[in-house]
Amino acid sequence: GAVVSQHPSRVICKSGTSVKIECRSLDFQATTMFWYRQFPKQSLMLMATSNEGSKATYEQGVEKDKFLINHASLTLSTLTVTSAHPEDSSFYICSARYTGGGEKLFFGSGTQLSVL
């Protein structure tokens, strides 16, 4: 299947700092990428849809000023958690839409964010 790379896999930061997470489609172009949040032992919750060259679309209840998304190229989307607080600690996963052989989403390996 298509490969989506996500970095870093784990990050620990101090409260008040900002953290950037990268999501790259390695062998295909992705005009649309998605960012999810997963709490322990729970399902994935869609946070926002990232479209190349335009503003992200955020799900209801997700603060766009807290979670900045940039999709500057067809292979890269970034999520920046600004002024992180302990309640932002979570597992964040990106996915990219692959349309080469029907509608499919491929996921990155996730980022565990811990805010101290």
Add this chain to the structure above:
Amino acid sequence: AQTVTQSQPEMSVQEAETVTLSCTYDTSESNYYLFWYKQPPSRQMILVIRQEAYKQQNATENRFSVNFQKAAKSFSLKISDSQLGDTAMYFCAFMTYYNTDKLIFGTGTRLQVFP
């Protein structure tokens, strides 16, 4: 609104045996996609199998197959010849043809394969 329900929080199976994971969904749409994703302890989400609603034939991928019952809105996953590496969380997911920005996940089933 579309919903996806996985009624089995946990399942276990012995190696080499067969196990079936249940999934039901609710939608008023007639055209959509259904997926099963696997999330092993590494937490990487892996696409296991995909079904398009207009196709009557059940999708298969090696040891993985589905039983798609459109009228009953049921989409179960059968894993044959279970292997230790199949131990993972399994998520059923739904996406309409007309809003492919939203993949709706069920709550997941934790599968443990025992030797």
